[in-house]
Amino acid sequence: VEKPCRYSISGVSVIPFLRRIYRKSPMLLSNAEKLPSEFERVSGKFLSWHYEDQAWEGLWSANPEGYVDSVEMKLSDVDIKLHLLVEHGNIGGEISMKSICHVVPMFDYLLLEGKVSGDTATITAFDFIGGERKNFFRFFAKRDGVVITVSPGEGAQDWLPSAPVRIGLHPSNKSEDPYDQLFETCKVEKEALMKKIRPDGLGR
Numbered sequence: 001v002e003k004p005c006r007y008s009i010s011g012v013s014v015i016p017f018l019r020r021i022y023r024k025s026p027m028l029l030s031n032a033e034k035l036p037s038e039f040e041r042v043s044g045k046f047l048s049w050h051y052e053d054q055a056w057e058g059l060w061s062a063n064p065e066g067y068v069d070s071v072e073m074k075l076s077d078v079d080i081k082l083h084l085l086v087e088h089g090n091i092g093g094e095i096s097m098k099s100i101c102h103v104v105p106m107f108d109y110l111l112l113e114g115k116v117s118g119d120t121a122t123i124t125a126f127d128f129i130g131g132e133r134k135n136f137f138r139f140f141a142k143r144d145g146v147v148i149t150v151s152p153g154e155g156a157q158d159w160l161p162s163a164p165v166r167i168g169l170h171p172s173n174k175s176e177d178p179y180d181q182l183f184e185t186c187k188v189e190k191e192a193l194m195k196k197i198r199p200d201g202l203g204r
Contacts, residue, residue: 052086052089052116053086053087053088053089053116054086055143056084056086056091056116056121056143057084057085057086058083058084058169058170058172058178059081059082059083059169059170059178059181060081060082060083060084060148060167060168060169060170061080061081061082061167061168061170061181062075062076062077062078062079062080062165062166062167062168063075064146064167064168064169064170064171065170065171066170066171067146067168067171070168073146073147073166073168074147074166075147075166075167075168076161076165076166076167078097078161078165078167079097079098080095080096080097080150080160080165080167081095081096081097081109081167081181081182081185082094082095082112082141082148082150082167083095083096083109083178083179083181083182084112086116089115089116089117090114090115090116091112091113091114091115091116091121091123092111092112092113093111093112094109094110094111094112094182095109095110095112095125096108096109096110096181096182096185097159097185098185098186099158099159099160100159100185100186101185101186101188101189101190102189103136103158103159104127104136105186105189105190105192105193106186106190106193107127107186108182108183108184108185108186108187108190109182109185110125110126110127110136111125111126111127112124112125112126113126114141119142119143119144120140120141120142120143121140121141121142121143122138122140122153123138123139123140123141124137124138125137125138125139125159135155136155136159137152137153137154137155137156137158137159137160138153138154138155138156139151139152139153139156139160140152140153146168146169147166147167147168147169148166148167148168148169149164149165149166150164150165150166150167151164
């Protein structure tokens, strides 16, 4: 009876398989050596995104509470409020201010969409009217720690001050809902509009 080759598994020789592994071993080792550095590069990029995103997120206005050096922040006397959410450098959120009430009083705030690049962001204010998206204006934000400088961009002349303004980040407070700061911004203007649309005495 012929004895099976001691270099076989279930009668199948493993020699060709081992030869293939041997021939490819330099490439496999090279790839294996790259794994730690590649992981470090990807994880470093992810962490950079994470901390950069966090630095932008939150409610920003000219009246943030809780800073002992608020005078040194040199914040502007404006009613602009930004609520920013950021993921991998992509901005979402809302902007609230009285100039919105003068143009579109049915909204308390406009939606935001933008992109962060380092300490600067380009942001578009938009909303949906009649089911269609309408871009209202664009602005630029430059972050310096807990202060953002807002500068007008395309179409912003009727919405934002012509000169750059400075607003500060509200300290994180999980019990505070940022939307409480945004709602009813245009309450007076909205009521005036509704009176024009539905004069007293006509009912609902």
